[in-house]
Amino acid sequence: MPDVLVTGGTGFVGGAVVTDLAGNGWTVRALIRRPDQEAVVRARGAAGVALGDLAEPGALTAAMDGCRLVVHVAGVNEMCPRDPAPMYRANVDGTRNVVRAAAAAGVERIVHTSSLAAIGEAPGATATETTVHCGAYLSHYARSKHHAEIAAFAEARRLGVDLVAVNPSSVQGPGRTAGTAQILIGYLNGRLRVAVDTVLSVVSIGDAAAAHRLAAERGVPGERYLVSGATLGVAEALAILARVAGVEHRVRYLPGWLLGAGATVVGGLMGAVRRHPPVCREMARVMRAGARADGSRATRDLGLEYASPETWLAETVDWYRDRGLVGQPPT
Numbered sequence: 001m002p003d004v005l006v007t008g009g010t011g012f013v014g015g016a017v018v019t020d021l022a023g024n025g026w027t028v029r030a031l032i033r034r035p036d037q038e039a040v041v042r043a044r045g046a047a048g049v050a051l052g053d054l055a056e057p058g059a060l061t062a063a064m065d066g067c068r069l070v071v072h073v074a075g076v077n078e079m080c081p082r083d084p085a086p087m088y089r090a091n092v093d094g095t096r097n098v099v100r101a102a103a104a105a106g107v108e109r110i111v112h113t114s115s116l117a118a119i120g121e122a123p124g125a126t127a128t129e130t131t132v133h134c135g136a137y138l139s140h141y142a143r144s145k146h147h148a149e150i151a152a153f154a155e156a157r158r159l160g161v162d163l164v165a166v167n168p169s170s171v172q173g174p175g176r177t178a179g180t181a182q183i184l185i186g187y188l189n190g191r192l193r194v195a196v197d198t199v200l201s202v203v204s205i206g207d208a209a210a211a212h213r214l215a216a217e218r219g220v221p222g223e224r225y226l227v228s229g230a231t232l233g234v235a236e237a238l239a240i241l242a243r244v245a246g247v248e249h250r251v252r253y254l255p256g257w258l259l260g261a262g263a264t265v266v267g268g269l270m271g272a273v274r275r276h277p278p279v280c281r282e283m284a285r286v287m288r289a290g291a292r293a294d295g296s297r298a299t300r301d302l303g304l305e306y307a308s309p310e311t312w313l314a315e316t317v318d319w320y321r322d323r324g325l326v327g328q329p330p331t
Contacts, residue, residue: 129225
C-alpha cells in the first residue's frame with residue numbers, strides 16, 4: 001500500500017514534492033480531481049492515484065487509507081481575484097477537511113504547506129517562525145494562508161494528529177513560468193524595461209520539495225519551518241541572472257509608490273471592462289512591501305542545505321531555453 005498521500009501533485013510545488021518523496025524511497029499516492037490528471041502525477045513518480053477533492057471529506061478519507069503520511073500541498077494562489085470566496089474555501093475549509101480526514105484514516109503525520117505570506121511580519125521586518133502576526137494582510141491569498149495554518153494546527157491539536165507546517169518563501173526554478181517568474185523570462189527576452197527594485201525572499205523548487213520530506217522525517221509536531229534560501233533585491237537577482245545566462249539588458253527601476261498609483265489606474269480601467277488587470281492594487285502592495293525571511297531554522301533543525309541562487313538560476317535558464325521560452329545564449 002502507498003505510505004504517503006500528496007494533495008496538489010499536479011501543481012508546481014506539489015509535483016516536485018511527489019518526485020522528491022518517490023526518489024527518496026517513499027511510495028506516493030497522489031490525489032487528483034480528474035482521471036486525465038493521472039498521467040501527470042505518474043510521470044512525476046507517483047505509484048498510485050486517488051480521485052477526490054478538498055471539498056469531499058469522504059473521498060479524502062478513502063484516499064488516505066493505508067497512508068502513514070499526508071503532505072497537503074493543494075490550494076489556490078491567485079492575485080486580485082474578482083471573487084475570493086473559492087480561494088478561502090480551498091485554502092481554509094479544504095485544509096480543515098484534510099486534517100479531519102487524516103484523523104479518521106489513522107494517518108500518523110501531516111505536513112501542511114503553508115506560506116511565508118502566512119507569517120505576517122511587520123513592514124521591513126525579517127520573518128521567523130516565532131514572528132507574531134502584525135494583524136494586516138497585503139492580499140486575500142495571505143489572509144487565506146494565515147487562516148488555513150491556524151485551522152490546520154487547531155484541528156490537529158483537537159484530533160490528536162501530528163502536524164508540521166512548511167512555510168516556503170517565493171518558490172522559483174525549473175517548471176515555473178507564471179507569477180514572478182515572468183520577471184525572469186521578460187528580462188532574458190529583453191522585454192523587461194522597467195521594474196520595482198523591491199526585496200524578495202526566494203527558495204529553489206528543489207529545496208522547497210526537500211523541505212517537505214525533511215519536515216515529515218524530522219519536524220517537531222506543532223512547529224512550522226520557514227524555507228528561504230536567499231533574500232535578494234530585484235536588481236541583485238537580475239544581475240546574477242545576467243551572469244549565468246550570458247546576457248545583459250538595461251532595466252529602469254521605478255519607486256514603489258509609482259507602481260501603486262499605476263496599478264490603481266490600470267485596475268480601475270480593466271475592471272470597467274471586466275478584464276483581469278496585469279497589475280492590480282493587491283499585487284502592487286505585495287511588491288512594494290517586499291519580503292524578508294530567515295530560513296536558517298530549516299537548516300539547523302531539519303538539515304536542509306540550500307542551493308545557491310547562481311546554481312538554481314542557471315538550471316532555470318537551461319530549462320527555459322530547452323523549451324523555447326527564452327532565446328539561446330549569444331555566440
